[in-house]
Amino acid sequence: MESRTEINKLGEFGLIDRIKSGFSNKQPSTILGIDDDAAIIDTGNNYHLLSTDMLLEGVHFDLSYMPLQHLGYKAISVNVSDIAAMNGIPKQVTVCIGLSNRFSVEAVDAIYDGIRKACESFKVDLVGGDTTSSRSGLVLSVSVLGEVTKKEVVKRNTAKVKDIICVTGDLGGAYMGLQVLEREKQEFQENPEMQPQLEAYSTIVGRQLKPVARMDIIYELADLKVIPTSMIDVSDGLASDLMHICSQSEVGAVIYEDKLPIDQMTYQTSVDFKIDPVTCVLNGGEDYELLFTIRQKDFELIKNHPDIHFIGYVQEKNKGINLVTKSENVVAIQAQGWNHFKK
């Protein structure tokens, strides 16, 4: 009898490691493969960056509260975010779409309206794709091609001890937005005459439904002539993504609870929902902010940036990856991340 191992035994990262172990790169132009936000391809003068992400109905989005325009926008934005995380500029995207017959031409128009808005906003061209029917849910798979000079590319595995750990914007909002949407959905199902109360939560609901890749930060860092020593986008959650940087760079880290950026609405909503705000910041994913490290000497150049927060520093690997709480306790950080396969 053949043996059967359940995927949730490995988890997503375990599965990726297993897949990766069976492949090795042979093309001289492949500078970096599966290990980062995007692959790095040598084009001679520059690097091309290639990344891909798939959004599946019922797993990544729920059409009962996800407007189709926002879905189209989000599909592009999360891919652009991977290029930003390499310090690159996105240039072209392709979109594969699987549609069941429950979707009308008008629904497709709405999705592509969102895609077009994102393409215009991030200055990328839609250059190809695949359009097919789907027997079940809506499927959107996007690939993005970006560009970066060889000197400016930023990877995950190059953080150095004493570097300063930075994060953009604020964290936990997308996760709390999702909690609000799920609650409203449940209440609506119980009482269909109820009108959703989303206005009060528009910021965090927007963070969930229509995340904006932080290309603005990439352009500003370039203007300030700061090249991060390592970078990743916060898609799985700060804890998980910091651990990616640390394990790949073979370093440890210290971050401080009182430095973690959380906005007022996220904070208040998490208290209302009886979710620890720090857990929300550390483990709520999908913020699509940028987490990066800089040399200490570059601190002066960006210390006054209103949207970059300095949350800690890189330390030796054997010292671990720790959070210093407001009460000055030092606790080891656990990555919860997103494990789709546990659902």
Added chain:
Amino acid sequence: MESRTEINKLGEFGLIDRIKSGFSNKQPSTILGIDDDAAIIDTGNNYHLLSTDMLLEGVHFDLSYMPLQHLGYKAISVNVSDIAAMNGIPKQVTVCIGLSNRFSVEAVDAIYDGIRKACESFKVDLVGGDTTSSRSGLVLSVSVLGEVTKKEVVKRNTAKVKDIICVTGDLGGAYMGLQVLEREKQEFQENPEMQPQLEAYSTIVGRQLKPVARMDIIYELADLKVIPTSMIDVSDGLASDLMHICSQSEVGAVIYEDKLPIDQMTYQTSVDFKIDPVTCVLNGGEDYELLFTIRQKDFELIKNHPDIHFIGYVQEKNKGINLVTKSENVVAIQAQGWNHFKK
């Protein structure tokens, strides 16, 4: 009340045209967008080629007869075929996979075994992807990056009057293989003790389950110093794909029934199934052969190639796209193609 237009009113090509009309390319590096087998991106010295294809369970494959290894192989091969159709060399691929909990780790291993075999055979590196759970069927979405020199890139819209129309291999096999598989599946469902009788049909069943992109032809054309004047891979069917070349090149064409390549097993099976062999060759898709045009002066260079067939020539647009039958009737070619949305 909002109006609702069904997608099958437009069909796949109509839908693609509608999507396309809302986008225009702005990046100077975008040489060609949605109109061809792959997008063309200027990298300075060369062109990069980018293409993507998605395979959905229940639409593109049926796991009751599609071995997982073959599925992995096919997902890569059909993407490589798009790069071949641009006269390019594939270099890197990314793979997005959506898995429901019905799939075990061993099943995932089998899919990636096939992906690895294809990567080795076509000399491409797997450089990225996305691994996620799926609430319904298996989803595979692959993107491929290829390379071609600026002088050697071949598009669809550059066929010229008097060019010779060539096709590789033989046609209709993949379609008849699918008919055999569907028949066996039905018989198995009616009588589960029956053993499938596939050995006798192994060639055409193989054409359906594990199509091989014709990179061999691309390397041979380069050796022979022949650059086609236009090219496309036969994925929708000869009629449909020839019409793509003709409409985009603004030309007409004549092809001859007695020149159409069909192998003996495809012919015999189509007769057994009471399907007209010519219909099968013209409209059976998924052969992943190459359809291309050459200058008359290049005919001498490839006339003895054992696997390239000369099926007709390009003529003025106003003369139409015609088939000359064995009985010397001239009939206009209709593209049936694959319309997933009609299913």
